[in-house]
Amino acid sequence: MQRRTAPPPILVTADDKQRTSLNVPTAPTIFSNVPGTFAWGVFHERHPKLVQQVLDALPYGPDERAAVEHLLTESTSGVLRPLGESAHDHEQWLEWGEGLFGRPWGEVPFLWAESYFYRRLLEATGYFRPGTWQGIDPFAPFKNAELAGPAVDEELAALRDLPSLTPEKRSEVLLSSALWGNRADLSFQITASTEDTRSPALIADDSPLVWQALAAADSPRVCVLADNAGRELLPDLVLVDHLLTSGLASEVALYVKPFPYYVSDATTADVLTTVERLRASTEPAAERIGRRLWHAMNSATLVVRTHRFFCAPLPFHAMPADLRAELSGATMTILKGDLNYRRLVGDQLWDATAPFAERSGHFPSPVAALRTLKSDVIVGLTRPMVAELDASGEAWRTNGTHALIQVHMPTPSRPDIL
Numbered sequence: 001m002q003r004r005t006a007p008p009p010i011l012v013t014a015d016d017k018q019r020t021s022l023n024v025p026t027a028p029t030i031f032s033n034v035p036g037t038f039a040w041g042v043f044h045e046r047h048p049k050l051v052q053q054v055l056d057a058l059p060y061g062p063d064e065r066a067a068v069e070h071l072l073t074e075s076t077s078g079v080l081r082p083l084g085e086s087a088h089d090h091e092q093w094l095e096w097g098e099g100l101f102g103r104p105w106g107e108v109p110f111l112w113a114e115s116y117f118y119r120r121l122l123e124a125t126g127y128f129r130p131g132t133w134q135g136i137d138p139f140a141p142f143k144n145a146e147l148a149g150p151a152v153d154e155e156l157a158a159l160r161d162l163p164s165l166t167p168e169k170r171s172e173v174l175l176s177s178a179l180w181g182n183r184a185d186l187s188f189q190i191t192a193s194t195e196d197t198r199s200p201a202l203i204a205d206d207s208p209l210v211w212q213a214l215a216a217a218d219s220p221r222v223c224v225l226a227d228n229a230g231r232e233l234l235p236d237l238v239l240v241d242h243l244l245t246s247g248l249a250s251e252v253a254l255y256v257k258p259f260p261y262y263v264s265d266a267t268t269a270d271v272l273t274t275v276e277r278l279r280a281s282t283e284p285a286a287e288r289i290g291r292r293l294w295h296a297m298n299s300a301t302l303v304v305r306t307h308r309f310f311c312a313p314l315p316f317h318a319m320p321a322d323l324r325a326e327l328s329g330a331t332m333t334i335l336k337g338d339l340n341y342r343r344l345v346g347d348q349l350w351d352a353t354a355p356f357a358e359r360s361g362h363f364p365s366p367v368a369a370l371r372t373l374k375s376d377v378i379v380g381l382t383r384p385m386v387a388e389l390d391a392s393g394e395a396w397r398t399n400g401t402h403a404l405i406q407v408h409m410p411t412p413s414r415p416d417i418l
């Protein structure tokens, strides 16, 4: 496992060069072309297993199977080819990938290549094409199995203890379960080893700032950028219910992916299935939460939104103006998961002590990142903490056993540093 923390190659992009010349803080962009690195393992170890699971889970025909196999070969040993011309987002991807098509997959930024892999997987399975597989989520069998499983029954049963807690304790417990729910990422589970199931450690905790900001606002508006469906979305929704019922939020906007992505990322369909799982529960506490969430959607105190940028291969500092405007009114945006964190701070090999505020200052609202560590990117730690983690000999950046809650509250006079 330790070999995965080996630093990826020092390759610089044109963007990096420009930043260096402008004296803007920068760090090497992560690429996936060096064997032994985490990013290389995603393409060469995780994706082959994932592709096999997808082909085993649904009875795809010969064309879809061949296209999926072809994608695997192309993404490990070929060059990037654009989406077919009939794809609805062909032009959009040409723009996002200007200058990248024709290059080996490992030689474009890891974030870009990984995101494109999921878009191409949908092309291969026929998700957007008229025909049998149109609109069929290739990851639905995994997501549904997880939601139907006994672990979820246990989690729903545990909700009966919530009313006995003080409101403060309830806030703390529910934020913590939303945080640790991020370990239930199905793409991560494909390659996680059994040694990764040890008790987790919280290495940064700014959660008091979240509660202070919400308590101080008149009509707090909370945005939640969701991550995975199933056992992550469930505690996220329970937290949303708590925010609304306790008055810590007067309205919540829950942002999900516009289509299946990174295996288990939540879509609107997943939100509906999860609310229904709560509503149909035989555990009264869970059933009440499901019912309240349903009514919150009826009254638009809870709105479920999406935007094509949530499946874009770009960091959040490149967010389009319409989405930026939507998020900018939030009292707090709760940003879930590893991928959202990579997009927030930049998918680069930052010094782990680089200030979180410096990396997230471009975000349009105060932001609270809740993430278990499952990739090389990390900022905002203290020097002694980094020394201790490095001395442990563990692959602490990538094995999912560590987590953080990092908050940035912008001050109006701060300049944006990307």
Ligand SMILES: O=P(O)(O)OC[C@@]1(O)O[C@H](CO)[C@@H](O)[C@@H]1O
Pocket: 042, 114, 182, 185, 187, 188, 227, 228, 262, 336, 337, 338, 339, 340, 342, 374, 375
């Ligand atoms: O965003 P999530 O669900 O927390 O994590 C996504 C993830 O599993 O995918 C990438 C590797 O494929 C890593 O960034 C991360 O480990």
